[in-house]
Amino acid sequence: MRLSCCRNMRIAIKAVNLHLHLIRVGSDSLYQSRQLSSSSHHHLLMAKDLKSTFLNVYSTLKSELLHDPSFEFTDESRLWVERMLDYNVPGGKLNRGLSVVDSFKLLKEGKDLSEEEIFLSCALGWCIEWLQTYFLVLDDIMDNSVTRRGQPCWFRVPQVGMVAINDGILLRNHIHRILKKHFRGKPFYVDLVDLFNEVEFQTACGQMIDLITTFEGEKDLAKYSLPIHRRIVQYKTAYYSFYLPVACALLMAGENLENHVDVKNVLVDMGIYFQVQDDYLDCFADPETLGKIGTDIEDFKCSWLVENYGKPDPSNVAKVKELYKELDLEGVFKEYESKSYEKLIGVIEAHQSKAIQAVLKSFLAKIYKRQK
Numbered sequence: 507m508r509l510s511c512c513r514n515m516r517i518a519i520k521a522v523n524l525h526l527h528l529i530r531v532g533s534d535s536l537y538q539s540r541q542l543s544s545s546s547h548h549h550l551l552m553a554k555d556l557k558s559t560f561l562n563v564y565s566t567l568k569s570e571l572l573h574d575p576s577f578e579f580t581d582e583s584r585l586w587v588e589r590m591l592d593y594n595v596p597g598g599k600l601n602r603g604l605s606v607v608d609s610f611k612l613l614k615e616g617k618d619l620s621e622e623e624i625f626l627s628c629a630l631g632w633c634i635e636w637l638q639t640y641f642l643v644l645d646d647i648m649d650n651s652v653t654r655r656g657q658p659c660w661f662r663v664p665q666v667g668m669v670a671i672n673d674g675i676l677l678r679n680h681i682h683r684i685l686k687k688h689f690r691g692k693p694f695y696v697d698l699v700d701l702f703n704e705v706e707f708q709t710a711c712g713q714m715i716d717l718i719t720t721f722e723g724e725k726d727l728a729k730y731s732l733p734i735h736r737r738i739v740q741y742k743t744a745y746y747s748f749y750l751p752v753a754c755a756l757l758m759a760g761e762n763l764e765n766h767v768d769v770k771n772v773l774v775d776m777g778i779y780f781q782v783q784d785d786y787l788d789c790f791a792d793p794e795t796l797g798k799i800g801t802d803i804e805d806f807k808c809s810w811l812v813e814n815y816g817k818p819d820p821s822n823v824a825k826v827k828e829l830y831k832e833l834d835l836e837g838v839f840k841e842y843e844s845k846s847y848e849k850l851i852g853v854i855e856a857h858q859s860k861a862i863q864a865v866l867k868s869f870l871a872k873i874y875k876r877q878k
Contacts, residue, residue, distance in 0.1 A: 560604055563628035564596055570687060571680055590660070590673050594639045595632075597655045602638060602751050603631030609755035623758075629688050630754040633681045633702065637746060640677035641709060643670055648717065678706075694757040701753055701763070705746050712741025736778060744777025779846055786839045 568591055572584050579587075607627040611619060619627070645651075646659040647670060653659060661670035681702060689695045716738045749770050753763055763770075 560628050567632055594660055603635040605751040606631035606754045609752045610758055613755055613759040633684055634750055636677055636681050640674050644674040697757055705750050708741045708745045712738055716742055739778050739781040744774045748773040748777035
């Protein structure tokens, strides 16, 4: 049965909420083996919370990939892949992957998830984490980056180098190995494969736009505009980070994605709004609060704040920030944030249910004027 408009909005907002403020849930058991029978409860691992359960499923998926019957592993190659996975895949915040489980729980309307549903929703979440890792490993090579998640980029690890390109390709292929093993018999399998292919294509195109507007040595600000910024964010980030987790949950719940274009639109708009906040915070937030020193100006990023920059010298950076202050970009952002808030409040208060209004307003209060 098709979800109502109210419920679509609730699902979309709740999923984004998880990206911003990770929701911990109570104890869950996990489906450690695909051959688990109803009588083999000793195979279940009890987890303290969703993240623990999620990490346990990673171990299961990794073990399956390291013993994939389609390839005859040597001891050396198996150790390489295991090291590569452990170094790159589980080290992030895991918000994208975890939100698949959270969104699916919402679609079940409070009903307890079965052991298989827990496992499968976690497996889909990990497919998204694998997808992001594949993008990041290759993105770091393209950007000649130094660190990622507080450690050297994978290609900078001794004896890895450009082997990381093939590792990126392996990561991409792992997604479809997981999907084939665990979802091939499901009625939504083809839609699931199509969804991942579609989002991967959109993300790669977004990356292309980002790269060709910032060629090394060619800093042409005439290429920068708010429509270009929006398009980069929409395709490079919003689809896989905000829409994909909810779309996976919808397919698991038996929904047709064509019936939920409104969910996609809300999530993409939220993703763009969130990126504008990121661009603003990169420049103006206190590094102690933000947890890092922003470098968008030095890196010549096509950000929402862009006016005139691209030199790494601290004096140049200071001049650009001073220009931003003269232009009152802080004030411009605050006006943008206020109007975005008013627009969302208007949508929320159009709902007849006071309870849903309360839920959505509570969420909005968490992301409005965030500091990091």
